[in-house]
Amino acid sequence: MKLKEIKNWSPEIEKKITQHWTNSEQFKFNSNTKKPIYSIDTPPPYVNTTIHIGHAITYSYMDFFARYKRMKGFEVLFPLGIDRNGIPIEIATEKKFKISPFKLGRDKFIEYCKKLLEETTSESIDTFSRLGISFNSYNEGDKIGEIYLTDSPEYRTLTQNTFIDLFRKELIYEDTRINNYDPKLQTTIADSEIEYKEISSIFNYIKFKVKETGKEIIIGTTRPELICTCGMIIYNQKDKRYQSLNGKTAITPIFGKEVPIREHPLAEIEKGTGLAMMCSAGDLSDIQFFREMNLKPTIAINKDGTMNEHAGLLQGLKIKEARKKIIGELKKENLLVKQEQIMHRTPLSERSGAEIEFIEMSEFYLKQLDFKKEVQKIANKINFYPLESKKILESWLDSISIDWPISRRRFYATPIPLWRSGALIALPEKGKYYEPWKESVPQNAEVFENGSLIGKVKDFPDKKWQGETRVFDTWFDSSISELNIIKYPSTFSKKAYPVSLRAQGKEIVRTWLYYTLLRGYFETKKPAFKDVWIHQHILDAKGRKMSKSLNNIIDPQDILKNEGAEVLRLWSIIEGDITKQDLSFSRERIKAELKTINKILNVAKFVTQFKKPKPIPKHLTKTDKLFIDYIEELTKFTDEHYDQYDFHYPALKLRHFLWETFASHYIELTKNRAYNKENKFTKTESLSAHYTLHYLLERFLTLMYPIIPQLTTVIGKELKIKFNEYPKIKKTKTNISPLVNRIIQFNKEIWKKKKDQGISLRAEIKNIKIPKYLKDFEKDLRACHGLN
């Protein structure tokens, strides 16, 4: 595409360039390189839907980093990953094909998941390609730099390998965990699938007895059917009404169980009577409470949502029936003081609308509590951009209070690689992808009993082995992404670890970043990254978060087709610093940035009228030297900021340079000299202008290249500029920009004067004195303004 033929920049031009980039693999990673390696661990987007505008913009930023680092002489590892594991994929599949894994069976359901993933994955990859992201490769594969899928056998094998290691190091254990259970769908669900609604429910005031004094106490509850699981009665220590109860024992009504009465800050004075019964069917916090108090939880609800033997006379009833029955019993015994209608925040299943029940099940845990200090130490070795984001990690570290439950009772995720026979666990060798739910146990798998190795499977020929059906928490996969991109363990990974940069959103610091540091520590004892870059969010035009319910989600494809990638990229970096605050999306303002794109095109068209002089003119005029020095200063400034992942401030300055210095003043000032139609200037002076015009344009394009690579490449092709090296920083004289500003000031004054006098800007003007400090530029000023 010739520069002259381009009237306006358009997405059609972009399409040709990006297609070429995508197919030619010119950014391919060379693992045998002698250059220093710069590696970027990108956040594999979840493709339960196609990627959204936030992805488009934050990946553009990462592309700025990658292209800049290439210019600085690094071999840049910048692979695309796609996250395809986990519950959101399953939910999207269930919705799209209107199927249920429980009716369809695991095998068939997984096939449907794959079908969904194919569509969303290829559409997402296309968006990245059109954005001009310089990933090492646009082909899926297993080699360094190629697109990786977290559900590929290779990735899943790595996940399983790390689990096998952790298990052997005794960092994995099994313990009970209370799971969110949807009784309608008969499955455990994730916390994120719970929605809370204010539902009217009945608050019951129930009589308990104090064993020591025989007196009655009244306790309020919305869940009277759980009296059978009550483990303790608590009140707040500031509550004067109950001070005498501390250390005494309460007897539960109907069931007659003795439970201690204690002070606890969890109890609120204003709620109900100020006395609360603590039941072991709440959620995670209940487990904590019971552990803290050294109480044994009683579980009274079965998997199918019915009450079990612990519920005595309620056994076999569903929860709501049980609640009715116990109220009836309490009334009969005159133990129910009163009932109040209250609005109560109730956890519901997002999908089925059923009230969530909490059911205790055995799950695998990864130890993390013992390593909080180590992770903190590692974090201290990492550079955070911006520095404030480190606090998010630190406050999370402070608040971790249980180990990490890593097993899930779902389907489309990495299977947990083990088999069981009673209390024995068979752990396979590393290096292969295992699907125990449909494979038989390998004969050389190691057999563990209570954590200690007691032999191999073949030593126990009589045992029957059951394949594990559970899968890993998605974060267990995601938290080794940085190991995957450097193909750990390998000779390459040894020299490429720690990975140079982790770029990610602030909302997943406590998950992705934290878990990666933890897992990286277990594997290497080192920090996983040198730098961490944390960004904020893209909001809608009104400053609201984008969400399906608000119907304000913006599809990047729409912008790519209508306005194009270059405008989107330029806007995103001009609009604000996304590490400091959220950016509000604005179509209007994105379109406005088209002006800058076209200004660059037009400046380039002007400059290319003149040939770049060869050899370089020996004498440059003072005006030319000044403006060259000016952009040398800008080069240094830009480099210093790019190096700190700040592209926003330089982008603002560069754009300002383009409009307010280069186009409006340098070009206006030297136009006459460049054309030199009346031969007012010497040939040397004219050539000096040609040279400087090219110099300024070339440098400007080079500095802008990481941000708008397509536009600069199109212009660069014509001018034979290759953007593969960042310009050398040159020393300049001081006071460059004040002097340039004085010229600008002078020009503006003349233009204003002419306007006030109603004369054309081309017309000559008399009685203008050129100030002493501008004497060096007199000839250009006279020619430009027609001074007599």
Add this chain to the structure above:
RNA sequence: GGCCUCAUAGUCUAGUGGCAAAACGGCUCGUUUACACCGAGCAGUCCGCAGUUCGAUUCUGCGUGGGGCCACCA
């Protein structure tokens, strides 16, 4: 409820312990041989309150509003 973070023209963003700035939109005027996706110009109680200070938009505290995370709801 706790913690973190942000708050500047109609809009959206820079910036500063002592004159507050760009862009978009609006309005006025103009067209100069790279550019009408052009040029020149016009318009602001820097969220509220209190404190520190000779002086606060800038520093500190509180409040209000947006964003994020965590917890809770017997």
